[in-house]
Amino acid sequence: MKSHWYLISLSLILGYLPKVIGFLSFIIFLILFRRKIIKNRLLLVLSSLTFFLPGYIIPSTFETPDIENDFITGWIEIQTHPEIKNDSIRFIGEYQGQRIYFYADSPKSPLKQGAQCYVEAEIQQPKQPTNPGSFDYRKYLASLGVSWVSYDNSFSKCANPSYLSHLYDWRDHLMSITESKFSEATVVWIKALIFGDRSDIEPELIDTFEYWGLSHLLAISGLHVGMFLSVIYFLLMKVCRLTKEQSKCIIIMIIPFYIIISGSQPPVIRAGLMAICLIVFSMFKKNTTDTIDIISIVMICMLLYNPFLLHQMAFQFSFAVTFALILSKNLLFKDHWIMISIKVSLISQLVLLPLQFYYFYYTNVMSFLFNLIYVPYFTLIAMPLLLLLMLSLVLPQPVRHVLEFLFNFINTFFIQLLQMVGEPMRSIWVIGKPHLMVVLLYFIFFILMMLFWEKGQLKKAALLGIIIIMVCYGETAIKHFTPEYSVTMLDVGQAESIIIELPYRQGIFMVDAGEEMNGEEETNYNFNHVIKPYLWSKGITEIDSLWISHFDRDHSGAMEQVIKQFEPKQLYTAPIERYYKYPGLDHIIVHEGTIVNYGDITFNVLSPTKSNKHTDANDQSIVFLLQYKQHKMLFTGDISKEVEQELVSKNSIGDIDVLKIAHHGSQTSTSKLWLQKAKPEAAIVSVGENNFYGHPHPIVIQRLKDFGINVYRSDQLGAVTLKYKDGQSTFYHYNP
Numbered sequence: 223m224k225s226h227w228y229l230i231s232l233s234l235i236l237g238y239l240p241k242v243i244g245f246l247s248f249i250i251f252l253i254l255f256r257r258k259i260i261k262n263r264l265l266l267v268l269s270s271l272t273f274f275l276p277g278y279i280i281p282s283t284f285e286t287p288d289i290e291n292d293f294i295t296g297w298i299e300i301q302t303h304p305e306i307k308n309d310s311i312r313f314i315g316e317y318q319g320q321r322i323y324f325y326a327d328s329p330k331s332p333l334k335q336g337a338q339c340y341v342e343a344e345i346q347q348p349k350q351p352t353n354p355g356s357f358d359y360r361k362y363l364a365s366l367g368v369s370w371v372s373y374d375n376s377f378s379k380c381a382n383p384s385y386l387s388h389l390y391d392w393r394d395h396l397m398s399i400t401e402s403k404f405s406e407a408t409v410v411w412i413k414a415l416i417f418g419d420r421s422d423i424e425p426e427l428i429d430t431f432e433y434w435g436l437s438h439l440l441a442i443s444g445l446h447v448g449m450f451l452s453v454i455y456f457l458l459m460k461v462c463r464l465t466k467e468q469s470k471c472i473i474i475m476i477i478p479f480y481i482i483i484s485g486s487q488p489p490v491i492r493a494g495l496m497a498i499c500l501i502v503f504s505m506f507k508k509n510t511t512d513t514i515d516i517i518s519i520v521m522i523c524m525l526l527y528n529p530f531l532l533h534q535m536a537f538q539f540s541f542a543v544t545f546a547l548i549l550s551k552n553l554l555f556k557d558h559w560i561m562i563s564i565k566v567s568l569i570s571q572l573v574l575l576p577l578q579f580y581y582f583y584y585t586n587v588m589s590f591l592f593n594l595i596y597v598p599y600f601t602l603i604a605m606p607l608l609l610l611l612m613l614s615l616v617l618p619q620p621v622r623h624v625l626e627f628l629f630n631f632i633n634t635f636f637i638q639l640l641q642m643v644g645e646p647m648r649s650i651w652v653i654g655k656p657h658l659m660v661v662l663l664y665f666i667f668f669i670l671m672m673l674f675w676e677k678g679q680l681k682k683a684a685l686l687g688i689i690i691i692m693v694c695y696g697e698t699a700i701k702h703f704t705p706e707y708s709v710t711m712l713d714v715g716q717a718e719s720i721i722i723e724l725p726y727r728q729g730i731f732m733v734d735a736g737e738e739m740n741g742e743e744e745t746n747y748n749f750n751h752v753i754k755p756y757l758w759s760k761g762i763t764e765i766d767s768l769w770i771s772h773f774d775r776d777h778s779g780a781m782e783q784v785i786k787q788f789e790p791k792q793l794y795t796a797p798i799e800r801y802y803k804y805p806g807l808d809h810i811i812v813h814e815g816t817i818v819n820y821g822d823i824t825f826n827v828l829s830p831t832k833s834n835k836h837t838d839a840n841d842q843s844i845v846f847l848l849q850y851k852q853h854k855m856l857f858t859g860d861i862s863k864e865v866e867q868e869l870v871s872k873n874s875i876g877d878i879d880v881l882k883i884a885h886h887g888s889q890t891s892t893s894k895l896w897l898q899k900a901k902p903e904a905a906i907v908s909v910g911e912n913n914f915y916g917h918p919h920p921i922v923i924q925r926l927k928d929f930g931i932n933v934y935r936s937d938q939l940g941a942v943t944l945k946y947k948d949g950q951s952t953f954y955h956y957n958p
Contacts, residue, residue, distance in 0.1 A: 226265050227518035228545075229255055233269040234522060237276040238532050239658070247662055248273050254666075272522075279529050295342045298322070300383075303390040304333045307421065314368060315341070322370040323348075323363055326377065333377065334391075336384025343375030352713040352940030352957055353752050355583070355655070355759030365533035389482045393417065396483070403615060408626050411633065415600075415608055418442045418485025427637070433645045435571070435578070435589025439600045441536065442484045444493035444544060449605045450480060451497055470501045488524070488531055489540035495520045496544075513548050517541070538577055546573040549669075552676050567593045569672075572690070576656065576664040579694070583758040584652040592640075599636055604629070647763075647787065653698045654761030664693050701761050702727045707823075707850050709880075710943040712756060713936040713956070714738070714748040716886065716910030716917070717776040720857075721756070722823075722848070725947075729820050730762055732790070733769045733857055737779025738910065749780035754787060756941070766820065767792040771843040771859030794818070794825075796844050797834050812844060824849045828874045829865055840885060841865050847875070853946050856900060858884035858891070866896040875900050879951065880944060881931075883907045887918020897929050904932040904944075904953065911937040 236247045252259060252269075259266045298315035305312055311333060312325045322345055326333075333339065348360040348371050363371070397419070400412050414420040420428070420440050431437045451473055458469040477494045484490050499516045521541055524531055531537045546569050547554070553569075554562050571590050578585045586592075607629040614622040656664075671686035703726065710721045717736030724730070737748050757763075768790040770778045785793065785804050793802055793809045802809045812818070813834070816827040829845040836842050843859020856878045862885070869875055881902035884891035886909045905926055909917045918935065926933050932953075934942045939955035946952075 226258065226262065227515040227522070229258065229265065230268050230272050231518040231521050234272040234275060234525060235532065237273040239662075243658055243662070244273075250666070276529065279526075292346060293342075293344050296340070297338055298341050300333055300335055300337050300339065300380075303335045303387070303393075314366065315339070317341070320370065321366070321368045322372055323366075323368045324372045324375055326372075326375050333380060334383030334387040336382070336387055337380045338382050339377045339380040341375060341377050343372040345370040345372045347371075350957065352936070353756055354941060354956060355755035355757075356752060357755075361533075365530055367528070367530040386482065389479065393483050399615065400612070403622065404611065404626060405630070407630055407634075408611065411604070411629075412608055412611065414440055415442065415446060415605060416612060417483065418487055418490065427641075430640055430645065432582075433586060433650075434592045434640065434643075435586045436592060436596050436640075438539065439596060441489070442487060443489045443540065444496075445597070445601050446484075446605055447480070447490055447493035447497065449601055450609060451477070453606060453609050467505065470505055474498055474501055488534055488537040491524065492517075492520060492537075492540050492544065495523070513551070514545070517544055517548060535577075535581060539574060542573050542577065543570045546570065546672070550672055550676065563594060563598065567597065572668060575694070576661040579653055579656050579697070580658075580661055583654055583755070583761070584650050586650050588649040596636065596640075604633060604636075607632070647789075651694075652758050652761055652763045653694055654701060655759045656694075656697045660693060660697050664690060667693065698761050705947060707853070707946040708943055709848075709855060710756075710941060711882075711906045711908055711934075711936055712752055713940045714752050714908065716913045716915070717748060717779065718771075718886075718908040719748065719753055719780070720882070720908075724821060724823060724850070729823065730765045731767050731769065731820075732765050732784065732788075734771055734777040734859075735768065735780040735784045736774075736776040739775050739779075746780060746783055749783040749787075753780060753784065757788065762788070764788055765790045767794060767818075769794045769825075769844065769846075769857075771857070772796065772839050773798065774839055774860065777843075777859070794844070796830050796842050797832070812846075822850055828869055829861070836865070838862070843884075845869065847878070850946065852949060853880075853951060854878040855880040855882065855944075856902070857882045860885040860888075860891075862890045863893045863896070866891065866893055870895055870899045877901045879903055881905045883918065883922070883926075885917075886910075886913075886915070887922045887935075888915070889919040889921050892922050892925065894925060897925065897931070902931055904934065906942055906944075907933065907935045909935055909937045913937075 233248065233251060236244050236251060238244070239247055259269060294317060296317065298317045300313055300315050301321065302314045310325060310327055312323065313333065313335075315322050315324055322343075324341075324343070348363045348368070350360045351358045363369075397413060397417055401409050404412065410422045414423055418441065423440060428437065428440065431440055454473060454476060455469055458464045458472055459466070464472070477498055481490050481494045496516055499520065500513070503516075524537075547566065550565070550569050554565055567590055571585075571593070575585055607625065611622070611625050611629060614625050667686050667690050671683050671690065674680075674686060675683035704723075705725050707725050708723045710723075712719045712721065714736055715738045717738050718734045719736055720733040722729075722731040722733065735749070735753060737746065757765075765784075765788045768781065768784060770781055770793070772778070773795075784790070785802070785807060789806060791806065791808060793807055794812050795809070797811050797813060812827045813832045814827060814829055815832075816825075818825040818827075824847075826847040826849065827844060828847060830836065830842050834842055840860035841862055841864065843861050843865075845856070845858050845861060845865070848855045848857060854877075856875065858881070866884075876899075878900050879902065881897075881900055881904075883905050887907045907918050923933060934953055934955065936942060938957070940957035941955065943954045943956075944951055945954065
């Protein structure tokens with residue numbers, strides 16, 4: 223079986239794919255490796271068994287098991303080390319064979335990993351995203367094997383913690399010591415790179431690292447483990463004067479402790495287990511053991527122990543890069559160290575590219591260069607200095623201060639350099655979320671490219687490299703062949719934001735970019751978590767125009783972020799005192815009688831009048847009729863019945879297809895006369911779930927029902943999309 227374990231591990235991964243895609247992929251796998259598999263019947267049997275194995279050892283990962291009640295009482299086992307954050311605690315517990323994520327206040331009984339506790343708790347299913355492209359919390363918890371969450375609970379009679387809990391306690395104690403001995407600026411990095419806890423790093427800095435493709439440096443990875451073991455090995459050999467065999471034995475014993483100390487993340491476990499295997503084989507003179515076999519066996523063992531690991535992004539990124547570098551080892555040890563660094567960075571970026579597109583919808587084309595700078599810094603400078611700082615806890619205080627000053631001086635320079643560069647939009651490449659088949663196709667071409675590159679067939683390798691790029695561009699280009707006209711009302715809570723797309727991407731328009739008027743919420747929550755992810759998931763980086771109905775925060779709160787990020791060519795507003803000036807932006811004031819044509823679509827502004835006599839900001843909203851071919855939709859901002867009456871008296875509106883309900887369904891709008899005149903077939907309402915204002919008002923909803931109008935509410939259905947093609951319109955909603 224030597225050098226064949228990677229085939230077994232690959233067949234195991236294919237078994238995780240959706241049934242049809244997985245089966246087709248397995249057929250392609252058998253065809254590509256037919257020479258090796260057909261000659262070895264045992265390999266064929268094992269590959270087939272591992273392909274079908276996930277279907278038996280994993281329940282449907284994203285289906286929530288039934289629990290009879292939403293209130294549970296009984297005994298649970300604490301399966302993860304409880305994390306304390308801001309006087310609250312969170313952990314995963316198992317109750318009757320099901321895993322529950324508990325969020326709790328400081329409990330009366332101490333909670334320890336492995337302990338049995340009596341619990342009284344309300345449980346619920348994790349929330350699903352209500353917009354395309356948004357973070358899927360339920361899917362994330364499912365990747366941990368968790369089906370339920372609990373926010374209201376109490377614990378008692380906790381006893382019998384596991385032996386591992388003592389190591390976790392020691393880890394917490396060690397972090398407390400570092401907090402008392404070092405400055406806050408130093409502790410942040412010690413906790414992140416030594417203990418695997420980056421929660422104290424400023425969110426803005428994390429965003430910057432993610433933007434430049436450097437976020438892997440903020441988590442403990444194989445590089446950190448390798449550096450840690452190298453420092454320990456050096457100290458054992460040179461300072462303690464131990465033999466190689468003695469040093470290796472001690473390192474084997476240290477590795478499990480280090481895995482726990484560093485947070486037990488998949489990359490650390492992978493690197494630690496690989497290190498143990500390599501050391502053991504070297505001690506028994508088994509130097510002929512193939513490294514690819516070792517990593518394959520490690521991956522198989524990890525998945526057999528915890529089948530849900532494959533769904534975790536850290537697991538995927540760690541093994542993808544490690545496999546790629548091991549398979550490319552013949553390319554990496556024939557050049558100068560500078561060329562080796564360039565090749566390592568290039569191969570790592572290429573193998574992760576489809577995963578970055580799949581999870582984040584974009585990649586930074588300059589991350590290759592930044593990794594060349596920051597990977598050596600963190601590996602060869604920052605990590606060794608932090609390890610020395612930890613060792614300095616037993617040294618005189620002046621030594622500790624000198625080392626801390628040196629670390630902060632160097633680290634501040636590199637961090638400020640990254641922040642100074644900023645986040646230029648021109649350096650990112652957004653293609654949207656690729657189909658799973660596109661990801662698989664990419665990996666097939668990538669593997670073939672690496673094989674030709676290793677054999678020295680550079681022309682074929684270059685051709686396959688071009689094909690890889692074309693696969694990515696094809697994912698972007700295919701979105702320009704969509705023949706449907708669509709209007710999407712995003713679920714932005716008690717705010718409003720609507721995206722209009724013309725067929726074949728001939729035009730993209732946004733009507734309002736609101737943030738909720740809740741002072742406790744993140745300032746730009748809707749932009750960061752709804753608007754930008756939605757547009758990026760569809761491969762949209764620019765919009766043609768932005769319409770702001772009026773300047774209440776729930777309609778314009780994210781306006782400036784949209785302008786800076788998506789660079790609309792025009793900004794349309796009602797008459798206002800201030801003109802917005804941005805490079806490339808034309809601020810256009812519209813009023814009654816303004817008509818804007820864009821291809822087959824027409825924006826016909828019905829209100830406000832040029833004099834704009836209304837003093838209420840809501841009644842100053844832009845009202846316009848959007849017409850694409852024969853389809854008509856009326857946008858109403860937050861106007862009241864008074865403005866509705868004016869428009870009816872002017873005979874400004876006639877029969878329409880869809881009405882955007884004014885003011886989130888407030889009873890101050892949507893009068894009977896208004897509906898009698900407009901005669902819409904459907905209505906959309908942008909409204910927050912369980913909002914303070916009681917919107918939409920029951921009287922308005924009943925009135926719409928009385929008129930036989932189909933109502934689509936964002937609080938109940940999530941994002942709502944109207945698609946129109948060949949005279950037929952269909953509504954889709956994101957929530958099931």
